Amino acid sequence: MKVLLFNGSSNRQGCTYTALKEVADSLNQEGIETEIIQVGSKGIRDCIGCGGCRNITEGKCVFNDDIVNEVIDKAKEADGFIFGSPVYYAHPSGRILSFMDRLFYAGKASFIFKPAAAIVSARRAGTTASLDAMLKHFTINNMPVVSSSYWPMVHGGQNKPDDVKQDLEGLQVMRNLGKNMAWLLKCIELGKNNGLNRPELEEQILTNFIR
Numbered sequence: 265m266k267v268l269l270f271n272g273s274s275n276r277q278g279c280t281y282t283a284l285k286e287v288a289d290s291l292n293q294e295g296i297e298t299e300i301i302q303v304g305s306k307g308i309r310d311c312i313g314c315g316g317c318r319n320i321t322e323g324k325c326v327f328n329d330d331i332v333n334e335v336i337d338k339a340k341e342a343d344g345f346i347f348g349s350p351v352y353y354a355h356p357s358g359r360i361l362s363f364m365d366r367l368f369y370a371g372k373a374s375f376i377f378k379p380a381a382a383i384v385s386a387r388r389a390g391t392t393a394s395l396d397a398m399l400k401h402f403t404i405n406n407m408p409v410v411s412s413s414y415w416p417m418v419h420g421g422q423n424k425p426d427d428v429k430q431d432l433e434g435l436q437v438m439r440n441l442g443k444n445m446a447w448l449l450k451c452i453e454l455g456k457n458n459g460l461n462r463p464e465l466e467e468q469i470l471t472n473f474i475r
Contacts, residue, residue: 265343265449266297268335272349272360274305275423279385280348282425283418286435287346287383290442296449301338304331308362317370325370332363336371343449344410345380346441347398354390356397368401377462379448381410381441384417385428391417406465410448412441 269288273280281300288298309327316326324333339345347364349356368375382398384391392415402409418434420427428434455461 265295265453266299266341267291267344267346267445267449268338268342269298269300269346270303270335270348270360270363271300272303272347272357272363273385274357274359275350276302276305277425278350278423279418279420279425279428280350280383282420282428283383283385283434283438284346284348286438287442287445290439291446294443294446294450296344296442296446299338301331301335303359303363306330308332308359309366310362311365311369321370323371323373325366327366332366332370335367336374339367339371339374342374342378343452344378344445345375346383346410346445347380347401348383348385349394349398351384351386351390351394354393356384356394361397364398364401368405372405376406377408379408379410379445379452381412381416381445383438383441386417386419387422388419391415406463408448410441410445412437412444416441 269284271281271284284300288300291298308330317324320326349360380402382395384394399409414437416437418428418431
């Protein structure tokens, strides 16, 4: 089993990475393979709602100049996901949101019913609002959301990963998140091996409120 972790910070080994690494180490101790993917320090296009991923490229984004389509391919073989972001102006980085918007709109089939979690890093505030924005991508896609012993956040100074290492409670929350993800993945695997398959969904009904 494998979990992909995404670093939505432009700092490759900053505060967000430090938190993700704590989760990854916890997963590794439970026998789960991990890969931390740097979303990048360059800008990522926003989704323009063109529908090309439905009609032209069939499950891939029509924009192919960043890592979105590469990740969609990786996600097909992955079992779980953790998305990490720093907090900017009380919200996640624009980079991670644009990444997730296109990832889930184009590559929905690669993520459905697979467990996921979000983690954030902040100097002080804006953490729960940021988590809320990120979690919505999972709850619209039939994905079990993995929780921990507190909201999955760490606190540190700007670009100071050593500060995060002093947030002992935050690091413990990250470790517990890893343990909970591993437990859920093993439960799902056990269910599959005993004939318990994922639910069969009804055909989607789209209702508009303007008549």
